[in-house]
Amino acid sequence: IFSLAPIARMTRASMLAVLASDFVRTARASGLSPSKVIVTYAFRNAMLPVITTLSMVFSFLLGANVLVEKVFAWPGIGSYAVEALISSDFAPVQGFVLTMAVMYVLLNLVIDILYGVIDPRVRLEG
Numbered sequence: 001i002f003s004l005a006p007i008a009r010m011t012r013a014s015m016l017a018v019l020a021s022d023f024v025r026t027a028r029a030s031g032l033s034p035s036k037v038i039v040t041y042a043f044r045n046a047m048l049p050v051i052t053t054l055s056m057v058f059s060f061l062l063g064a065n066v067l068v069e070k071v072f073a074w075p076g077i078g079s080y081a082v083e084a085l086i087s088s089d090f091a092p093v094q095g096f097v098l099t100m101a102v103m104y105v106l107l108n109l110v111i112d113i114l115y116g117v118i119d120p121r122v123r124l125e126g
Helices: 004-019 022-029 034-071 077-086 090-118
Strands: none
Touching (some): 004 034, 034 090, 077 090
16 A cells, blocks of 8 residues: 555646646647546556556565565465575575566566556667
């Protein structure tokens, strides 16, 4: 729940910035419906900073799972890694670090692909 605040704040700020831009005013002046202008023009262009904030929040949550699992005594990979670290069993710790690194890289890959889907100007040619 705590991660919703920065996402909502970024969405609001980005939407206000996009709604004040020239292309939105032009779309409104051409007679498009307000819902069409907001969904098609404004929201899609406002999503890039929101996705960046979302990726930072998810990256933080990947690391915070260890703390949450230990505080609430939930069994999970973070709790297992801490127990392995306390008992000096480094193979599970290496597996945990590798798993978190792979998840972080995959998250960044998904974010980069979403950038290309949302804004075609970002796509690579070739």
